[in-house]
Amino acid sequence: MATATARRPPLIVPFAITATALMANTLMAPALPNIIEAFDLPTGVWDGILVASASVAGVIVAPVVGVLADHHGRRRVLIPALIVYGVFGTAAAFSPDIWVLLGCRVLMGVGSAGLVSLAIVVIGDYWQGVDRARAIGQNAAVLTTTVAVFPAIGGGLTVLGGWRWSFAPFPLALLTAVLVALTLPPDRPHASEGFTAQLRDAWPYLWSRRMVVLTISGFVLFVLIFGLFLTVMPEHLESQFGLSPGWRGLVIAVPAAGSTLTALTLGRLRMQYSARALVLVSVAFFAVPFLIIGLAPWLIALLAGAFLYGIAEGLGMPTLQDLVAGSAPAVNRGAAVSFFVGAARFGQTLGPLSFGALMGATSTSGAFVAGAAVAALLGVGLASVKPEVLEDGEHR
DSSP, rough: OOOGGGGOOOOOHHHHHHHHHHHHHHHTGGGGHHHHTTTHHHHHTTHHHHTTTTTTHOOOOOOOOHHHHHHHHHHHHHHHHHHHEEEHHHHGGGGGHHHHHHHHHHHHHHHTTTHHHHHHHHHHHOOOHHHHOOOOOOOHHHHHHHHHHHHHHHHHHHHHHOOOHHHHHHHHHHHHHHHHHHHHHOOOOOOOHHHHHHHHHHHHHTTTTTHHHHHHHHHHHHIIIIIIIIIIIIHHHHHHHHOOEEEEHHTTTHHHHHHHHHHHHHHHHHHHOOOHHHHHHHHHHHHHHHHHHHHSSSSSHHHHHHHHHHHHHHHHHHHHHHHHTSSHHHHHHHHHHHHHHHHHHHHHOOOHHHHHHHOOOOOHHHHHHHHHHHHHHHHHHHHHHGGGSSSSOOOO
C-alpha cells in the first residue's frame, strides 16, 4: 500500500466513514422506548435485541471485509458496503412490523460491519508513528462528537415525527460512498494471490499474544459501551428520571465533551506516557463512572458520571485501535484491524442482549453496577500481562 504523503487522501475521508458508521445505533438509541411501545413489546430483552440486530452480522462479516480489503483494495470494498448500509438504513423507517425492522437492521449491519475498521486501516496505510496516533485520536474525536450529536438528532426527530424519523439521516451513507469514490486512491496492498493465501499470511499476526490481549480488551469494552450506555441508559433515564426522548438524547450526548477533549490530545499524551499506562487508566475510568451512573440519586451526579465515562472512551478506544493498526504490515493490516473489530462487533451484539436481560431481571441500576465490576476485572487482567504486550510494535 502506498504511503507517500503526496498520495494521502484527505483526513475527511476516514472521518466521514467513521461518522457514517455510527448512525446505526446512536440515532435510534433515544427512540428505543418509543419503538418498544409502538410494537407493544416487553422492555429489557427487546431493547437488547433491537440494538444487537445491527451488530450481529459484523461478528462474521467484519473479519472477512478486512481480508477482502487487503486483497482487492480499500475503495472497492468501502463503496458497496456504504451503499448497502444506506439503502437498508433508509428502508428501516418504513418497517410495518418488528420483524421487518429487525431484518433491515441486520442488513444494515452487513453494510456497516467493516466501516469503522477500514477507516482505521486507511489511517494506518498513510500515517505512521505519532502522526498515526494523532490522526486516530482525531478520528476518535469525530466518533465521539458523532456519538454526541446523533442521539440528540435522533431524539429530536423522534419528538418531531415519531421513531421512524430517527432513520431519516441514513441516505447520507450514499453521499459518503461518493466521497470515497472521488477521493480515496485506488491502491491495494501487494497481497498474496487468492483469499485463502491472504488469510494464511495474516494468521500469525491475528493470533499473536499482543493481538489476543488487544482483541479481548476491545470485546469487553464494547460489551460495556453497547450493553450499558446505548441499551440500559435510555431506559434508566426514563424509569429513574422520567426524561423524554429529546432529553434522553442530550444526556446520552454528554460523554462526548470528555471523550473529544481526551481524543484530541492523544498524540501529545502518547509522547508523554506509554500506551500501557493510557489503557490501564482508561479501564479504571470505565469502572468508576458506571458505578456513579448506576447509584446516582440526582441527575447532576449522573451527568458527572457520564462525563467521566467519556474521558475513558476517548482515552482507551483510540489507543487500542492505534496499537492494533501497528501490529501488522500494510498487506495484513485490514485483516488485523477487522479481526479486532469483529470481536468488538461480537461485544456490540452480546452486550445489549446480556445487559438487556440483566436489566429486565434486576433493574437498570443493577446493570450499571454489574458493568462496573466487569470493567474492574478487565483492569486487573490487563495489569497482570507483561508490559511489552501493550507497548508499540510498529509495522509498515
